[in-house]
Amino acid sequence: MARAKSVSNPTPTNLASLIRGLYGRVARQLKVDPSYVSRVARGERQSRAIEASLERELRRIMSLVKSSRGKAGRSPAKPPTSKAKKK
Numbered sequence: 001m002a003r004a005k006s007v008s009n010p011t012p013t014n015l016a017s018l019i020r021g022l023y024g025r026v027a028r029q030l031k032v033d034p035s036y037v038s039r040v041a042r043g044e045r046q047s048r049a050i051e052a053s054l055e056r057e058l059r060r061i062m063s064l065v066k067s068s069r070g071k072a073g074r075s076p077a078k079p080p081t082s083k084a085k086k087k
Contacts, residue, residue, distance in 0.1 A: 018061045026053045 023041065027034040030053055040050040 015061070015065055018064060022054070022057060022061075026050065026057055029053055 023034045023037040027037045030037075030049060032050070036045065036047075037050055037054070039045040040047045041054060
C-alpha cells in the first residue's frame with residue numbers, strides 16, 4: 001500500500017526563492033506553456049487571464065515576504081554608523 005505524501009511547504013525567506021518558478025506556477029494554473037507566460041510578462045503577447053494570474057501570484061509572494069519579515073523580528077536595514085576617532 002502506497003503512503004500518501006505529506007505536503008510540507010516551508011516559506012523561503014528571500015525574495016529570489018519565492019520568485020523562482022513564477023512563470024511555471026502560473027502556467028500550471030492556467031494549463032499553458034511557461035514560455036507563453038514569459039512572453040505575456042514581457043509584453044510580446046497579450047492575455048488578461050495570464051496578466052491577472054501573474055499579478056495575483058506576485059501579490060501572494062509579497063504578502064509572504066512581508067509576513068516572514070514580521071515573524072523574524074527584523075527591522076529595516078539601517079545605514080552603518082561610522083565612529084571616527086578624535087585625535
